[in-house]
Every structure is written in C-alpha cells, then in structure tokens.
Amino acid sequence: MEKRPFSGPKKRDDARRGKPDRPFDKARPKRRRDDDDRSDDGRPDKGEAGARARPLSTMPGVEARRAVLEILDRVNEGATLDDAIARTRPFEHLEGPDRGFARLLATVTLRRRGAIDHLLGTWLDRPLPKKSARVMDILRIAAAQLLILETPAHAAVATSVELANERGETAGYASLINAISRKISAAGVEAFQKIPARTDTPSWMWRAWERSYGPHGAKAIVEAHRGTPPLDLTFKPSENLEDWAARLTEAGQDAALLSPATLRLTKVSDVTALPGFEDGAWWVQDIAASLPVRLLGDVAGKSVFDLCAAPGGKTLQLAAAGATVTAVDKSPARMERVSENLLRTKLTANIVEDDALRFKPQEKADMILLDAPCTATGTIRRHPDIPWSKGETALTALAELQGKMIDHALRNLLKPGGLLVYCVCSLQREEGEAQAKAALARHENLERIAIMADEIGGYEKAVTRDGDLRTLPSMLGEKGGMDGFFAARFRWNG
Numbered sequence: 001m002e003k004r005p006f007s008g009p010k011k012r013d014d015a016r017r018g019k020p021d022r023p024f025d026k027a028r029p030k031r032r033r034d035d036d037d038r039s040d041d042g043r044p045d046k047g048e049a050g051a052r053a054r055p056l057s058t059m060p061g062v063e064a065r066r067a068v069l070e071i072l073d074r075v076n077e078g079a080t081l082d083d084a085i086a087r088t089r090p091f092e093h094l095e096g097p098d099r100g101f102a103r104l105l106a107t108v109t110l111r112r113r114g115a116i117d118h119l120l121g122t123w124l125d126r127p128l129p130k131k132s133a134r135v136m137d138i139l140r141i142a143a144a145q146l147l148i149l150e151t152p153a154h155a156a157v158a159t160s161v162e163l164a165n166e167r168g169e170t171a172g173y174a175s176l177i178n179a180i181s182r183k184i185s186a187a188g189v190e191a192f193q194k195i196p197a198r199t200d201t202p203s204w205m206w207r208a209w210e211r212s213y214g215p216h217g218a219k220a221i222v223e224a225h226r227g228t229p230p231l232d233l234t235f236k237p238s239e240n241l242e243d244w245a246a247r248l249t250e251a252g253q254d255a256a257l258l259s260p261a262t263l264r265l266t267k268v269s270d271v272t273a274l275p276g277f278e279d280g281a282w283w284v285q286d287i288a289a290s291l292p293v294r295l296l297g298d299v300a301g302k303s304v305f306d307l308c309a310a311p312g313g314k315t316l317q318l319a320a321a322g323a324t325v326t327a328v329d330k331s332p333a334r335m336e337r338v339s340e341n342l343l344r345t346k347l348t349a350n351i352v353e354d355d356a357l358r359f360k361p362q363e364k365a366d367m368i369l370l371d372a373p374c375t376a377t378g379t380i381r382r383h384p385d386i387p388w389s390k391g392e393t394a395l396t397a398l399a400e401l402q403g404k405m406i407d408h409a410l411r412n413l414l415k416p417g418g419l420l421v422y423c424v425c426s427l428q429r430e431e432g433e434a435q436a437k438a439a440l441a442r443h444e445n446l447e448r449i450a451i452m453a454d455e456i457g458g459y460e461k462a463v464t465r466d467g468d469l470r471t472l473p474s475m476l477g478e479k480g481g482m483d484g485f486f487a488a489r490f491r492w493n494g
C-alpha cells in the first residue's frame with residue numbers, strides 16, 4: 001500500500017466553515033439541491049455561497065490538494081497526467097515533500113478512480129451533475145487519502161472541506177463532502193478492499209482484454225495496474241552493470257539486474273539525482289520498451305529510421321549500438337527531449353521534425369523501427385489517466401493511422417531486403433496482432449520474420465504462436481511487472 005506520512009492541518013476544535021471536526025452524526029449532509037436548482041454555471045442559485053468570492057485558504061496542506069484538484073481538472077479536459085502536472089502553476093510552487101505528496105495523490109486518485117467512484121456511489125443518492133465535476137474530484141482526493149495513502153482522517157477531511165469552501169461552485173457541497181469523507185474514514189477501507197480490480201478499468205477496455213487474453217488474463221492485467229511500477233534503466237553497451245548495481249546500491253537504491261542491459265530500481269524519488277544521470281550512462285526505459293530494438297539484431301553501421309521517435313528511448317538504444325539513426329517525430333516539444341537526451345548521453349542521431357507520413361528522405365534505410373502512436377494501454381501503470389482519457393473512438397482513428405504509417409514505411413522508406421520492426425505500447429489487438437496480420441495481407445512482398453525467445457532473454461511467454469512479441473503488465477510479476485507491448489518483425493522483399 002502506498003503511504004506517505006503527512007501531517008496536514010492539526011485537529012481543530014474551532015467552528016470553522018464546514019465544521020469538519022464535528023461528530024459525524026451532527027454532520028449529516030444537508031439535502032442536496034436537485035440539478036434543476038442550479039444555474040447554468042454550476043453555482044447554487046440560492047444562498048450566498050455561490051456569489052461570495054473567498055480568499056484562498058492558508059490551512060497547512062490545502063495548497064498541495066489545490067494543486068491536485070487543478071491537475072485532475074486538466075486531466076478531465078483531456079490532458080495527460082504528465083502534461084497536467086507540467087502545466088499546473090500551483091504544483092510548480094510546491095516544495096519538496098508537498099510536491100511529492102501532490103504527485104502521488106494525483107496518481108493514486110486516477111489509478112483507483114473506478115473503485116473510488118464505485119464506493120462514493122454507495123453514499124451518493126444519485127450521481128453528481130456533470131457540472132459538479134470539481135465536487136466529485138474533491139471527494140475522490142479525500143477518498144484516495146483515506147483509503148490508499150492512509151492520511152490522518154482529520155487532515156484529509158478538513159482540507160477537503162476547506163477546498164470546497166474556497167469556490168462558490170463547490171461551497172454549497174461542503175457539508176456533503178464533510179459527511180461522505182467521514183463515512184469513508186469510518187467504514188470505507190474494508191468496503192474498498194472488496195471492490196474487484198476490474199472496477200478501475202472502463203468496461204470497453206475490460207471487454208477487449210477479456211476477448212484477447214481470457215478472463216484470467218484480463219484479471220491479471222487489471223491487478224497489475226494497481227501497483228506502483230518500478231523504474232528500469234537501460235545502460236549503454238559499454239557500461240558494466242554489476243559496477244553500476246553496486247554504485248546504485250551504495251546510493252541507497254535496490255538495483256536488480258533484469259537483463260544484460262537493464263537494472264531495475266523500486267524506490268526512486270528523483271531520477272536526476274541518481275548516479276550516472278549526469279554522465280549519461282543510462283536512460284529510463286521499461287524492460288518491455290527495450291525489446292523492439294533488440295529485434296533488429298546487429299544494427300552497427302546500418303542506417304535506421306526511428307519513426308515516431310520522441311522522447312527517444314529507442315533512438316538512444318539504436319545510437320548506442322552503433323546505428324546511423326534518423327529520428328523522426330512530428331512533435332517539436334517532444335523532439336526537444338530527444339535532443340536533450342542525446343546531449344546528456346553523448347550519443348548522436350539525425351533529428352527530423354516531420355510527420356512520418358510526409359517524411360521523404362533522399363535515401364531509403366536498411367532498417368526501420370516504427371513505434372507508432374497508439375492508445376498506450378500497455379503503460380497504464382505509469383499513466384493512470386489513460387483509462388479515463390482514451391476511448392474506443394481514439395482506438396479506431398489510431399489503428400487507421402498505424403496502417404498508413406506501415407504502408408508509407410514499406411513503400412517509400414525501406415530498402416528492398418530491409419527489416420521493419422513495428423511496435424506499439426498497447427494491449428489492444430487492433431493496434432498489434434491485427435495490424436501485423438493486415439499488413440501481411442496488404443503487401444505480398446512482406447514476410448514475417450518470427451521472433452525467437454532467446455532474442456528477448458529467453459522469455460518464451462512473450463512470443464506469440466505467430467512469432468510476434470506480446471508482453472503484458474502481468475508478466476514478470478514476481479519482479480514488478482513490465483509494460484504491455486506488441487512488436488512484429490518483417491522483411492520487405494519489395
């Protein structure tokens with residue numbers, strides 16, 4: 001269970017707004033107004049709460065929760081958790097432990113959002129209206145503190161009520177938030193633990209995984225999503241991993257050798273402070289994400305197009321193995337990160353900021369790695385916003401784009417006899433197995449080159465009957481799991 005001691009506000013006996021420390025029986029929610037009682041902007045029509053502009057609370061601990069609320073707001077609007085954190089001013093202003101707490105609280109709130117909503121639903125006599133999304137988010141972060149982070153109840157409840165009272169649109173719900181938070185604190189943990197893990201997954205995703213991996217497979221995936229993922233470092237081939245394991249252990253880490261090029265750590269709070277970061281000896285990359293490049297075999301001296309390259313984990317891997325890499329990505333901001341990573345690791349690659357579908361080089365490549373944009377459902381452990389931000393519509397559009405990218409790579413970018421590795425960090429068959437099958441059906445000059453288990457460290461379970469790579473978050477479970485990836489290798493005889 002993820003815990004962080006957090007002092008928050010001291011227990012109070014005063015009679016502040018919302019009176020969070022009143023005995024529970026006196027804090028029954030006032031009858032909620034019906035949706036119809038609310039004006040279009042979501043503020044209560046009656047009473048002074050809607051109109052009053054309030055100064056921001058200075059109660060200890062509220063600032064961090066306010067930042068979390070803003071982060072969740074942005075995620076609701078479609079931002080990824082990482083982008084939301086990067087663009088949230090109140091988060092930037094937080095210091096040290098408060099910053100860590102806010103990041104953790106936002107992460108676990110999203111990771112367990114389905115189960116939290118389920119539990120909250122048992123105490124709400126009807127769902128809150130859509131326009132009260134902020135009230136729901138205050139309840140969610142209160143629940144995450146009480147049920148997952150084991151924040152002292154008085155701190156979780158008081159800060160939530162304080163947050164509600166800061167804004168007109170939520171102040172009318174302060175008593176409800178107070179009462180429900182207290183119920184969670186009194187009786188929630190046991191009920192929460194009984195909620196099945198699949199509740200944290202939208203039903204369309206669950207059904208798709210059940211069809212693809214069977215009920216047991218799907219259950220194992222959603223259970224793997226509950227945990228905190230480890231951090232894997234990929235090292236340059238020139239580095240001695242035993243020495244690095246010793247250095248990292250000396251620095252207080254628990255470095256375990258996972259493959260000849262990967263060390264796994266489980267208690268990192270600041271990646272940039274780890275030994276070897278400044279020297280550029282390694283970069284962060286999940287073990288599963290490091291496998292597709294290995295499928296290209298010996299890349300030394302070969303020209304390789306890394307299509308959809310940013311932030312550059314695979315570019316670095318290719319460059320470190322001696323390939324002449326051209327990294328192509330359409331996002332200038334993400335390409336900036338590729339350049340920074342190359343600089344830090346003292347590796348080189350040609351950088352091309354372009355749409356992969358428009359990219360027309362003077363010369364074709366010996367090999368192509370196409371790490372196509374996808375729903376990224378294989379990385380939910382690291383990006384818990386994905387279940388709530390990616391729908392089936394996105395899946396259809398992405399699958400179409402992936403097919404076009406494969407066709408463009410084969411027809412216009414790859415030398416005859418060249419290798420294409422197509423990969424996605426997705427658990428959806430439409431983006432993986434079905435893409436490989438469809439590409440073979442569309443191109444008679446395309447040949448699948450089956451993957452052998454010994455190319456991926458002998459991990460037989462990750463090789464499909466067709467000879468493709470399929471990893472799941474539930475694999476390598478005893479060592480902390482791995483991201484879900486699909487990869488297929490082809491020779492282009494065009």
Ligand SMILES: C[S@@+](CC[C@H](N)C(=O)[O-])C[C@H]1O[C@@H](n2cnc3c(N)ncnc32)[C@H](O)[C@@H]1O
Binds near residue numbers: 313355373425
């Ligand atoms: C899965 S990420 C790539 C991860 C990267 N290969 C790595 O290992 O670090 C997908 C990337 O595709 C890029 N992308 C999306 N659509 C694109 C397009 N039409 N052309 C080029 N890049 C695109 C995104 O900007 C994103 O950086």
